[in-house]
Amino acid sequence: MAITPITGTGGGFDAGNFADELQCKFLSWRATLEGREFNTTGFGDLGWVTGQIINGRVSGDAVGVLTAENEPVPDAVADGGDFGFAEMFVEDVQLTVATGKTWTFDANISAVEIERAEEGPASSVYRIRFASVGAVVQAWA
């Protein structure tokens, strides 16, 4: 079966006011749409499990290069003061699979991971983890 694989240029990751402020250069991302299952197993199911799915959300992470020009988290998050809820909430996170093919949603930033590489062999790594808050919109033009 012939298909048109998604590869090469056209991908992207945007975390609204969070990543914009960082201007990190992202390389790749992955995301999982998943739902919770509730159990409906009962009489008449002949010993087999049954259930239904609801409460969906997208969670995932994006990986980039830690740069000298930009801070790994916005000042509002790591300012030595209160670590607040509002600063870790982002509107309009956009995962771009290819041009015109996106998932868009509001999200909470659940973690920012930085890794300092050994001298010489590699670039230092930046990883941001997110989880959607509310509905997810899929565009596949």
Next chain:
Amino acid sequence: MAITPIAGTGGGFTAPGFAVGTAIKFLSFRGALEGREFNTTGFGDGGWVTGAVITGRVTGEALGILDSVTPPVPAAVMNATFGVATMAVTSMVLTFATGKNWTFNALITSVEIERAEEGAASSVYRIRFVSNGPVAQTW
């Protein structure tokens, strides 16, 4: 003992109304039939555990290549209401080889997509499922 291993062509994975509608090209799948055990350990067992197994189901996943033509999930799933019906599939088929398969109704528990680095590889599509009711085996 000579056997005929299952390899080469003839495999397949279909999830009507979900993955087939997205025209994903699948590469492989795995499925596990498992049951819950309830404990029957008691007097007379000589100190050994005993049990019985019931309420079976198949769980598993299928791996494919993300296609640029069709979306990774049906439009009905990605609307304002994330509903029960949209994640249910009738007659999912795991085909081990021609004429050898497991067929069952299923729930899609997750869809994972991964956007590869530019040039490095194709982007990946992974669907995870659980059976929803009896499983029929054809061999």
